[in-house]
Amino acid sequence: MAERELRAAGRRLVQAVEAERSRWATKASAAAWAAASDVWSDVVGLLSRVDDVVAALERAGAEDAARPPPAPRHRDKGPPAPCELVSLAELSAVHGALELVALWGACGVVEKGLRSIGQGRETSRAARVPIPAAKREPAGPTDKKKRLEAMFGVLFRTIERPALTPVSARFVGDALATALELDRFDGAGRARKLVTRVPGAVAARAVRELLGGAVIPGEEKVARPPTWSSKACGGLLATIARENLASIMQEFAGEDEVKGSGSDAPAVERNLATALASVDPEDDVGYARDVSPQLAFEIARGDDDSNSARGRIATLALARLATRNPDVVVAACAGSLFSWSPPGDQRRLEADRAIFSAIAAKAEFAGPFLVHPRVLASLLGLAHFCASSSRSADLESIGACLASLARSDSARFADVFDATAFAKDREERPRFGPGGEGGVELRGTAVERDPIGTTVAPILAATREPAAVGALFARLLRAHFSGDVDPERLAVLVKVAELLDAGAIETSGTAVLETLGVVLDARAEAAAREARLVIVREKDDDDDFVLEQVALGSLLAILELGAPERCEADEKALRALLPALEALSAPGRAETAGLASECRALVLTRGAARLRRQDTTTAKPSTWLEALDAARSDLAQHGSPALRACGVVSLTKFARAATRRREKNTRDVALPRPDEWQPLAAALVEALADDESYVFLAAAHSLAALADANPKAVVPFLCDAHETGKVGDARLGEPAIARLGEALACTIKRRGDAAPSYAPKLARALVRGARPDAPDPSPRARCARFSNLAELAHLARHAVAPFAEDLLDLITMTLDLEEKDGRESDRGFSTRRAAAFLARKLLSGSGSQCIDAAPRPTARMCRRLKALVDDDADDQNARHHAAFALEALETVLDAKIKGPDKNKKITARDVLPLARDDWLVSGGGGGLSIHDASVQDILRKTDPRSS
The missing domain is CATH 1.20.930 (Transcription Elongation Factor S-II; Chain A)
Structure with a gap:
């Protein structure tokens, strides 16, 4: 039934085309056609005839689909013919009808420059008559929309039928122009729907026809398409790219296009990249997720001219997409790379490695790829396997990838490298093994961490990026100073240090400055911690202090012997050292403070030479x-x-x-x-x-x-x-x-051993400045003088006698008179704490000489210190210093009573001078404790006020 209807519709269409051919055959020549004032109208009903054929084809297709499976037949007999078949005459009639509708009807209605007969088809072979340029009919919007809807309906339904594809594919551009013109009326999205119903290559070719402009009748020039249609075509390209980007690249950047490209080729590439990176109003994130992997594959194509053009277009488009949706683009590209399933797909592995090598070489994407753990974890796994199995060629390739990543941002590369290789909560790193024919294949993932310390040397050597090596060393060193106890990280740190020391790998000057900054930052933090906890370092001979001296000496040599003008990265690294150098320049660190202050001043003089050159008057x-x-x-x-x-x-x-x-x-x-x-x-x-x-x-x-x-x-x-x-x-x-x-x-x-001879004169001036009635009575100024007095008192020894009484009275007065003020506010805390610290340094350095020179003032000070230690409500830091001062007093008294003989039996004769001089007896009747119990008994018996 459907087949008979199709044949009847086909005969009617053939008759209509013959009638149309006869009607136009009466014209004399092509010149007469061009001068004709009338326009084409569907007199014989071509649109309805074509629509009947399409409807019959649809019914025939439905009948074929509903037909039950054929029964088994003899092998010499084939299956029954399908109903959805058209004859050659019917195809020729459909072709002629569509040509008349599209070239003469649609081109006369759409806007100028969108379509014309100048698309290489000036003569209709199907209708066997010349098709002249249509004269545009001044029609109203309603009539124009009706004509466009009728034409688009026929063209769209014809294009959708697979049986008519041999003749309908060439009319997709005409249907697309009609759809764009219709979408201006109601925005129904007919053009987007059309490009999704046809193959990607056909849709891309149709869009390119529309973007190419149209021939103006009677003139030898091409009219540019309207601006609105160019924008709409850009959106259509994005729609096509979501499903089939390769068809767009083949159409716009194929071999023929590259060979025939002129001076405007870069502009065409930029415009196409802009279209591919356009914003999808419906699903922008989904569009970026679908298109990014296809763009990545285009970037990684070969080096010939056409592929180079495709790579440039894809690079520009991917860069713009990454600017708008960086996380989505990186995740989509990286997710399609190194995601092998099942394990062991060697061809996929080699292809992915080549693709990533090409992508990573682009500076626009190397930085964003670093933040994705899958990429670097896979590269490290590959490099670890290649290094451990002596695959130098493969290791060079992976090293090039790592180098391209590190070149964009060495500091971030070092952080991600460290986090990927050593972090305990990282993703499982892929493990690789030897594949067939000398290749590499994926073996799964490593649950336990692979020992990367044994292969870090060849990996860094293959990277060949000095800035990355130095940044990684600085990162590992910073982790070490922060208290990290990871043995694998420490092993890698030692290995990198050995390689740098031996000259096996190189690093940049900026990385050297950053490494020195790590050391100095750690020492500055330690110095600040010691100052905060009031830790007194008697000797600065430990390893950390030696490391600080080496770092400061190296920095001073770089500043004095290095280049006067450096790159911006070096200058930035030097400026970053200033906070640490300021902390290390603090007074009280005489061994290295001079070096630190000089380095700091030299850093701050950077640029003074330029100012000197500008000053020509001096x-x-x-x-x-x-x-x-x-x-x-x-x-x-x-x-x-x-x-x-x-x-x-x-x-x-x-x-x-x-x-x-x-x-x-x-x-x-x-x-x-x-x-x-x-x-x-x-x-x-x-x-x-x-x-x-x-x-x-x-x-x-x-x-x-x-x-x-x-x-x-x-x-x-x-x-x-x-x-x-x-x-x-x-x-x-x-x-x-x-x-x-x-x-x-x-x-x-x-001054060393000669220091006591210089101390007295300065000490008297400092004592006057530390009193409450000093010219500058601020707590800060007084504390500074207390600190200087502590340094002198610790060194004075036998020279303390001339100013011992003034010093002891200052300490006692400060602890007594400022007690109330100190408990109510922070104003007195600092001076009381400084006074207790001075007592501690005095008794620990010159305690014996102080007792001999001023026994009673010393005793009064010690009783005040004992009261300070026993007062739980007082400042904890002041009590801390007072307790250490009393411990120093214990040592001094024990030495004075016993002398050189530690086993000497103590008698009242030895203790009486101390008791007579008001020692060890507090106002409450209790005495200072001495470790020897016999001394305590004698003191109780000889104390004249104990009763």
């Missing part, structure tokens, strides 16, 4: 006094930190030159003339008043270096300046006086 100094004046002038440049740092560095160099001169000729213990050092000392003292820490810290250490050259003259000069508050005619402020006291304490501490 002549080069001829004498050192002129150079000194130039340095003082630099220090006065408050608006230029680099020049101020340059000035203080110049002063430091003068001081170090004086020290080297003394060391060169040890017999010349003093400089020959005072005018060679007094101007320098005065300039350094004035620099102590600067508000910038890098200036006054460097000046303090320079004063200490100058005093090393001529201590007998410089130290008294500085003590006079500290006591009078003046240097020449210049008056010093309280901050400068306090800093000068710190510099003097540091200087005297460096």
